[in-house]
Amino acid sequence: MEGKAKARYVHVSPRKARQVAQLLKGKGVEEALNILHFSVKAASSALEKTIRSAVANATYKEESDKKGGRGAEELTVKEIRVDAGPMRKWIRPRAMGRATRIRRRSSHITVVVAD
Numbered sequence: 001m002e003g004k005a006k007a008r009y010v011h012v013s014p015r016k017a018r019q020v021a022q023l024l025k026g027k028g029v030e031e032a033l034n035i036l037h038f039s040v041k042a043a044s045s046a047l048e049k050t051i052r053s054a055v056a057n058a059t060y061k062e063e064s065d066k067k068g069g070r071g072a073e074e075l076t077v078k079e080i081r082v083d084a085g086p087m088r089k090w091i092r093p094r095a096m097g098r099a100t101r102i103r104r105r106s107s108h109i110t111v112v113v114a115d
Contacts, residue, residue, distance in 0.1 A: 003058025017043035
């Protein structure tokens with residue numbers, strides 16, 4: 001049984017989201033959700049939501065296949081990937097007539113859970 005979920009255009013820098021995602025690779029779903037629930041990083045809420053969606057997709061897929069009886073507690077995080085999304089760019093005026101470019105980064109998160 002395998003489930004996949006994507007969260008796109010998440011307003012978190014990919015570099016910061018990858019720091020949290022590295023903690024979760026290969027862990028069981030319950031353990032990964034516990035880590036995310038007690039993490040203080042901003043990316044943890046988006047990752048938690050995406051993992052829950054992947055688990056729901058996996059259990060729904062299993063129910064529709066009617067192969068029976070395994071639950072979400074047997075799933076592990078097989079793959080978790082954080083890619084860069086589009087950047088919102090704008091100019092902020094600075095002292096002495098200068099300007100600074102501001103880049104607001106976003107990310108695309110992909111999670112695959114499997115037995």
